[in-house]
Every structure is written in structure tokens, then in C-alpha cells.
Amino acid sequence: MSERLPVKKTYKLYIGGTFPRSESGRTYEAEGQNVARASRKDVRDAVRAARGAQPGWAAATAYNRGQVLYRLAEMVEARVAEFAELCSGRDEVERSIDRIVWYAGWADKLPQVLGGSNPVAGPYFNFTVPEPTGVVAVLAPSEPALLGLVTRVLPPLVGGNAVVAVASEARPLAAIELAEGLATSDVPGGVVNLLTGQHAELAPVLASHMDVNAIDIGGANGDAPELERLAADNVKRVVRGRADVQSPWEVASFLELKTVWHPMGQ
Amino acid sequence: MAELDRTRTEVDVPGDWTYASAPESRDIVRIADSYGYYVGGEWLEPAETYETIAPRDEEPLAAIGQATAEDVGRAVVAAREAFADGWSALPGSERAKYLFRIARILQERSREFAVLESLNGGKPIKESRDVDIPLAAAHFFYYAGWADKLEYAFPNRRPRPVGVAGQIIPWNFPLLMLAWKIAPALACGNTVVLKPAETTPLTALLFCDVLRQAELPAGVVNIVTGDGRTGAAIVEHEDIDKIAFTGSTEVGKAIQRHVAGTGKRLTLELGGKAANIVFDDAALDQAVEGIVNGIYFNQGHVCCAGSRLFVQESIYEPLVAKLERRLTTLRVGDPLDKNTDVGAINSAAQLEKIQELVASGVEEGAEIYQPPCVLPEKGYWFVPTVFTNVAQSYRIAQEEIFGPVLSVLTFRTPEEAVEKANNTPYGLSAGVWTEKGSRILWMAQRLRAGVVWANTFNRFDPGSPFGGYKESGFGREGGRHGLEPYLRFDE
Numbered sequence: 001m002s003e004r005l006p007v008k009k010t011y012k013l014y015i016g017g018t019f020p021r022s023e024s025g026r027t028y029e030a031e032g033q034n035v036a037r038a039s040r041k042d043v044r045d046a047v048r049a050a051r052g053a054q055p056g057w058a059a060a061t062a063y064n065r066g067q068v069l070y071r072l073a074e075m076v077e078a079r080v081a082e083f084a085e086l087c088s089g090r091d092e093v094e095r096s097i098d099r100i101v102w103y104a105g106w107a108d109k110l111p112q113v114l115g116g117s118n119p120v121a122g123p124y125f126n127f128t129v130p131e132p133t134g135v136v137a138v139l140a141p142s143e144p145a146l147l148g149l150v151t152r153v154l155p156p157l158v159g160g161n162a163v164v165a166v167a168s169e170a171r172p173l174a175a176i177e178l179a180e181g182l183a184t185s186d187v188p189g190g191v192v193n194l195l196t197g198q199h200a201e202l203a204p205v206l207a208s209h210m211d212v213n214a215i216d217i218g219g220a221n222g223d224a225p226e227l228e229r230l231a232a233d234n235v236k237r238v239v240r241g242r243a244d245v246q247s248p249w250e251v252a253s254f255l256e257l258k259t260v261w262h263p264m265g266q
Numbered sequence: 267m268a269e270l271d272r273t274r275t276e277v278d279v280p281g282d283w284t285y286a287s288a289p290e291s292r293d294i295v296r297i298a299d300s301y302g303y304y305v306g307g308e309w310l311e312p313a314e315t316y317e318t319i320a321p322r323d324e325e326p327l328a329a330i331g332q333a334t335a336e337d338v339g340r341a342v343v344a345a346r347e348a349f350a351d352g353w354s355a356l357p358g359s360e361r362a363k364y365l366f367r368i369a370r371i372l373q374e375r376s377r378e379f380a381v382l383e384s385l386n387g388g389k390p391i392k393e394s395r396d397v398d399i400p401l402a403a404a405h406f407f408y409y410a411g412w413a414d415k416l417e418y419a420f421p422n423r424r425p426r427p428v429g430v431a432g433q434i435i436p437w438n439f440p441l442l443m444l445a446w447k448i449a450p451a452l453a454c455g456n457t458v459v460l461k462p463a464e465t466t467p468l469t470a471l472l473f474c475d476v477l478r479q480a481e482l483p484a485g486v487v488n489i490v491t492g493d494g495r496t497g498a499a500i501v502e503h504e505d506i507d508k509i510a511f512t513g514s515t516e517v518g519k520a521i522q523r524h525v526a527g528t529g530k531r532l533t534l535e536l537g538g539k540a541a542n543i544v545f546d547d548a549a550l551d552q553a554v555e556g557i558v559n560g561i562y563f564n565q566g567h568v569c570c571a572g573s574r575l576f577v578q579e580s581i582y583e584p585l586v587a588k589l590e591r592r593l594t595t596l597r598v599g600d601p602l603d604k605n606t607d608v609g610a611i612n613s614a615a616q617l618e619k620i621q622e623l624v625a626s627g628v629e630e631g632a633e634i635y636q637p638p639c640v641l642p643e644k645g646y647w648f649v650p651t652v653f654t655n656v657a658q659s660y661r662i663a664q665e666e667i668f669g670p671v672l673s674v675l676t677f678r679t680p681e682e683a684v685e686k687a688n689n690t691p692y693g694l695s696a697g698v699w700t701e702k703g704s705r706i707l708w709m710a711q712r713l714r715a716g717v718v719w720a721n722t723f724n725r726f727d728p729g730s731p732f733g734g735y736k737e738s739g740f741g742r743e744g745g746r747h748g749l750e751p752y753l754r755f756d757e
Contacts, residue, residue, distance in 0.1 A: 118729040118730045120727035124725070128747065224527060228525075234736070235518065235522065235534065235736065235737045235739060257733070259717050259718070260707075260720065261730070
């Protein structure tokens with residue numbers, strides 16, 4: 001009787017650095033909780049927030065982006081116990097943290113590994129640099145709930161893109177916990193937006209959205225060919241991301257290559 | 267110095283200068299009456315044919331096969347067999363030597379290819395001789411050297427060939443686009459089925475003779491000809507592992523939809539509406555040459571053509587005056603004449619498209635300038651055109667014209683130039699003209715385009731990656747980055 005009644009959390013979306021409910025007022029039950037069921041309108045709001053935040057994130061120094069992502073790892077580390085409850089356990093959380101740290105270290109090395117200078121016949125200094133593609137949609141894999149999301153969100157993020165991710169439909173709570181980590185790290189609002197809800201409803205909206213530059217359909221539930229077809233409307237880059245992989249080439253999938261011919265002369 | 271400027275002699279506009287014609291001889295190249303498909307190292311007879319012509323006078327040149335899905339199927343079988351029977355397992359150093367041979371033979375026979383390219387495509391011999399063919403040979407030479415060094419290009423990734431590549435190329439740079447497609451594919455150990463454009467198949471068919479001379483194993487390169495139906499058969503073929511397409515954004519999107527869900531690899535090099543941006547400190551005469559090269563090179567049949575000229579307002583009048591004057595000195599005419607600057611429009615259909623868009627520009631309220639120009643009676647021609655007083659919303663400022671038509675717009679600040687330049691669904695290329703190095707890099711960083719030329723335009727090099735942002739496509743051709751579309755990795 002004397003035991004204290006805990007304050008329970010309301011599970012909401014994460015858009016533009018804030019935690020709104022779905023504008024549709026809908027929720028669905030997952031992992032024993034009522035979770036926001038995002039609508040098309042929420043998707044569009046998230047894309048708008050991402051587009052607004054992306055230039056600033058891309059313009060931050062690479063050193064700064066690396067530190068911000070390292071800070072995200074610190075925030076997750078501080079909540080290991082909470083995260084462990086929401087995924088397969090402590091091991092998954094630790095691997096997720098280590099993956100964030102690994103990618104944080106890539107922020108200021110990508111152009112050196114992925115770009116280069118090119119010898120050309122003529123008086124030009126010709127060089128190729130990777131740049132973010134812009135706004136990236138991610139359909140997170142259904143499992144592992146936390147590591148899968150981290151694996152798919154970090155590569156576009158470290159490359160300077162803004163992300164709109166749809167969490168695992170059946171296991172969304174780890175994503176919301178991560179949103180809270182993002183909100184307390186220094187990742188600017190709008191750079192990562194997390195939606196919960198039904199993939200079948202949200203994925204086609206993202207795939208056909210004309211202001212999304214790339215889509216990672218690794219977590220799509222069987223409707224991948226249709227999503228790929230929709231993606232052609234604005235020649236989206238389509239990535240079929242794996243749930244557990246770690247490589248700079250994962251980042252490269254969300255980057256454009258720009259080649260500049262700079263004149264040389266006296 | 268100011269004194270010198272003022273006393274500079276003004277030369278009259280040489281509008282009536284006449285040049286003695288200097289035609290390049292056609293004798294060097296022999297064109298057969300008809301061509302089949304080059305499949306498995308042999309020529310297959312086509313069941314159905316169409317005529318390919320010379321756009322300069324509509325002269326019929328040869329009967330060309332219209333390949334069916336069955337013909338494409340035979341080519342894919344040949345490519346698959348060649349892939350499995352040794353090409354993919356051949357040491358890179360041996361593949362390299364075949365490619366070096368091809369490069370050398372192209373150099374040896376360059377005049378032949380240049381004449382044929384200009385005859386069949388309509389581009390000035392000056393360009394095919396000095397740009398297209400040398401670059402095609404250089405491309406093979408460049409990728410030849412990569413064939414046995416792939417592990418160094420992609421450390422820790424164990425690069426392996428993808429398999430059979432289906433490649434569809436456009437009519438604006440027929441042999442050069444063939445080289446862009448075939449050289450990296452072969453260097454990486456793939457075999458290919460390539461379709462040249464419907465209107466310009468002849469240099470690709472002559473290239474088969476280069477392959478014979480190079481003793482390339484049968485089936486490594488297969489050439490099928492035809493229109494969009496043949497292209498569709500390649501895109502839809504189940505045993506092709508990778509599609510590479512260069513062409514319009516509209517067709518590119520259709521291909522992306524077709525390939526959806528098949529797991530086929532895809533690269534697209536699509537349309538453009540490039541901004542060519544001139545700041546008030548630019549060397550104006552040099553910039554005018556660059557503007558002309560940017561839009562009238564190859565009759566403007568260039569996906570990366572600088573079709574939107576943005577001029578800083580303070581130099582708008584003098585720049586446009588210089589530009590219009592320069593236009594009066596452009597020689598439009600016979601592609602095989604060595605004096606010709608602007609050749610024939612590639613086809614009747616393309617001419618119609620250009621005419622339609624130019625009419626829309628006039629109708630929407632832009633001011634048109636065309637230099638006095640006598641065009642040949644036969645063939646397809648369009649006078650180099652400049653539109654001023656163009657609003658960003660006009661079709662001529664938004665749509666790819668793919669012809670010798672320039673739209674001039676203005677800006678005041680660098681920020682405004684960036685905003686206007688990026689205001690397009692395309693993102694293939696851009697140009698910046700200024701004497702200030704820091705501004706070049708500032709602009710280059712902000713322009714959303716795959717290639718940025720500073721104080722130059724329409725320059726290409728085998729070592730320089732080329733390809734688009736946004737709806738101009740994805741994937742790169744040229745350079746180390748151009749290898750990646752033709753490799754898979756065991757990581």
C-alpha cells in the first residue's frame with residue numbers, strides 16, 4: 001500500500017526537436033504501451049523539419065559533427081539500463097553505443113577516404129568531395145529494435161544528412177528512448193526525426209515524397225518493390241540497408257560526389 | 267593602361283566573312299549497306315531493319331537492325347557465357363592488355379571514327395576529331411590501367427565483377443558514351459550488352475571491328491541496335507545484373523521503375539539544366555568563349571550544357587553585347603567542314619522539340635536573338651539562339667532543350683546566384699566565372715551539381731568523375747569512382 005505509484009511515460013513522436021503526439025490523434029498498442037501512430041501529415045511535417053535543419057548540420061565543421069555524435073553515445077551510455085529493458089539486453093545497447101562512437105570518428109575522415117584529387121589533362125586542380133544527399137528516409141528494421149535503428153540512422157547522419165526514420169513497428173519503444181537521447185545530446189532539432197506507426201501506411205508516403213533525396217528500405221515489410229517504384233518519381237537513391245553492418249561505405253550510400261575543376265594560372 | 271583601353275580598335279562585325287570550304291574526306295571510312303548485331307563475336311542477321319541517315323542532308327547511310335527481345339536474349343546468353351567461360355576469371359593484368367589494345371587501335375583509326383561520327387551524328391568534325399574520339403581512346407587507356415589494381419581502389423573490400431551489364435547510350439556523344447560504359451565494365455571483369463542510340467549506331471558498329479582487331483574474346487562485348495523497344499528488352503531481361511543508362515530524365519525514371527524489386531544494379535546519367543554564372547570581375551572575353559562553348563558545343567546536345575546563363579547585373583549589358591557579337595562569327599553548316607563551329611541537329615524529332623520550346627520562349631515573353639545565318643536547304647538545322655528577358659518560370663528556363671538555345675538571367679549577390687542556380691530538379695553541372703579563387707570554392711560548395719567548372723565549361727577527362735545530383739541521376743562515370751558501379755564487394 002505504501003509503495004509509490006510510478007509516473008508513466010506518454011510515448012510520442014520526435015519531430016523538429018519536439019515531442020508531439022500524432023496530429024491524427026491516433027495511437028496503437030505495442031510492447032504493452034500506447035504509442036503514437038503517425039499519419040501522412042506527420043511524415044510531411046517531419047520532412048519539412050528535416051529539410052530546414054539539414055543545411056545547418058551539413059555546414060557544421062566535421063570536428064563538431066563528430067563531437068555531437070560522440071555526445072549522443074554519452075547520452076545512451078547514461079541510460080544503459082533503460083535501453084536494455086527495451087531491446088534484447090545490455091549487449092545490444094553496448095554494441096549500439098560502440099557503433100555510434102565508431103561513426104562519430106568518421107565525421108572528419110570521410111572526404112579523405114571517399115574523395116580525392118584527379119589528374120586531368122589541362123591547367124586545372126580537379127578534386128572530388130563527398131557531400132550529403134539531403135533528406136534521407138529510413139525504414140528501421142523490425143529487429144534488433146535499438147541496434148537496427150542505430151545501424152541505419154548513423155550512416156546518413158554522420159554524412160551531414162537529415163533523417164526521417166520510422167521505428168520498428170512492433171518494437172518502437174527503443175526508438176523513443178533514443179529520441180530522448182537525441183534531444184539531450186547536441187544533435188540540432190530536426191536533424192533526426194523519429195516516427196512510430198505502421199510501416200505500410202508511412203513508407204509509401206516517404207518513398208513518393210518529392211523532397212526526400214534517398215530512402216533506406218532495409219526495414220520494409222515486403223512492399224519493397226512498390227517503394228522502389230515510387231522512389232523513381234524524383235530519382236531517389238534507394239538503399240537496401242542491412243540491420244547489422246558497420247562500414248564507411250554505408251555512409252557513402254547517402255553521399256553525392258561533387259567534382260570541381262579549379263583553374264590554375266599565374 | 268586606361269589609355270590603351272580607350273584607343274582599342276573596334277573591328278566591324280564580320281558577319282559577311284566567307285570561308286572557303288574545307289571538307290574532310292569521307293573516303294577514309296567504308297560504310298556497309300546493312301549491319302546486323304554483333305553477338306558472341308559474330309554478326310547476326312536482323313529480321314527487321316530501319317535506315318540510319320546523315321542529319322546534314324538526310325542521306326541514307328545504312329540499314330540498321332531493329333533488335334527484338336529474342337535478339338537481346340541471344341546477346342545476353344553470349345555475354346553470360348563469356349563471363350562464365352573465362353573473362354571474369356582472367357587475371358586483371360590480361361584484361362588490362364585487351365583494353366590497352368583497344369585504346370591504341372582507336373587512336374590509330376581515330377580519323378575514320380571522327381568522320382563517321384560527324385557524318386552519322388551531325389557534330390562538327392572539329393569536335394569529333396579533337397574531343398570525342400581522343401577522349402574515347404583516353405577513357406579505355408585510363409580504365410585499362412585499373413583492371414589489375416582494383417584491390418588498391420577499394421582496400422579491404424575484395425572487389426569482384428557484377429556479371430552481365432546492359433548498357434544504353436545516347437546519340438550526342440556516340441563513341442565517347444560507348445567508351446564511358448564499356449571501359450570500366452570490362453576493366454572490372456564484366457561482360458556487356460550495349461545498345462547505341464537509334465539515330466547514331468554507326469561508330470558503335472565500327473567499334474566491333476576494333477574488338478576483332480584487338481582479339482577480344484567472343485561475347486565479352488555484344489552490340490545490339492534498335493529503338494526504345496530494344497532498350498526496354500535490355501532493361502527487362504532477367505539475366506542482366508546491372509543496367510547503365512545515359513539519356514533523358516523521363517526515360518531514366520521509367521527504367522528505375524522497371525528495375526524496382528529485381529535487385530538489378532542501376533546507374534543513371536540523366537538530363538540537366540546547368541547554370542553558368544558570370545560575376546562582374548570575370549575576364550569577360552574569356553567568359554564569352556566559355557558561354558559559347560557551354561551551350562553551342564555539339565549544337566547544345568549536351569546533358570551538362572550551360573543552358574541557363576546567370577549574369578551579375580552590373581555587367582549584363584556589355585556581356586550580352588559581346589555574346590551576341592560573338593554569335594555572328596559562329597559558322598553553322600556542314601559537319602564535315604573543318605571550319606564548322608555548329609553542325610546539324612541530330613534528328614528531325616530533336617529539331618521539332620527545339621523549335622517547340624523556342625516558340626514557347628517567344629510566346630511567354632522572352633526576347634529572342636539569332637545571328638544572321640544562311641542554313642543549308644537539306645538536313646536539320648537550328649540557328650544559335652539567345653533569349654534575354656527570361657523569367658525563371660519560363661519553360662526555356664526550366665526544361666532541358668538539348669539544343670543551341672541559351673536563356674540569360676541576372677543576379678545581384680552570390681547568395682542570389684546560388685539560390686537561382688539550384689532552383690531546378692536537375693543537378694548535373696554548373697559553371698562559375700570569377701577571378702577570385704575563394705569565391706570559386708565558396709560557390710562550388712553551395713551549387714547542388716555533380717560537376718562544377720570554374721573559368722571553363724564542358725571539360726571532360728577520364729580521371730574526372732562525372733554524374734548528377736537530384737533528378738540528373740546517380741552513380742559516377744570516370745575516375746576511381748567510376749569503377750564502383752561495376753563491382754560488388756564481399757565485406
